[in-house]
Amino acid sequence: MSYPMKWAQAFAPRTYVLGRRADFMLGIATGCLAFYMNEHNPRTAPAPGESLYEAVGWRVRTWREEWSRTYAERQQRNLERDLAREREASLREEQGK
Template sequence: MAKTYLLSRTLDPILGIFTGLLAFHLNETNPRSAPAPGHTLSELIAWKWNENKEMRYARDQEDDNEWERVTREFGVTQEDKK
């Protein structure tokens, strides 16, 4: 069975991506269908990024505290490390 293309083998995916991006942009900016303030994609991505950043920072702090506890337990001092 022969494959059929709308424009060509390479332009069809490009047209699909362009159409999807245009539809997304129109959906985000149209006053009727626009998401509520604080629920646009860029705001949600920024929120999630900051949330993950805080979680990474907290995890790093826990790791540092655990490392200090272990070094104290084995009696390793800063002078011993040098």
């Protein structure tokens, strides 16, 4: 093919195996099947504790623990702030009387 391409060559219709959308779905399905077979085939399976499922589960657990810890810290700070505001308000009331 000589460069630069002619206008008609640049806009030539694309060819598909099954169809415009079916090729996309075939690619996704093939990738999922290949991943499943790689994870579950005895010859190619990862060692126990090293599969993608376990890695994702570990990551989600750590995120949840971190979030719950930071959530508890935020709740504690908010509680302390509210108590301090209530104390200040009661002191102002006492001073005003």
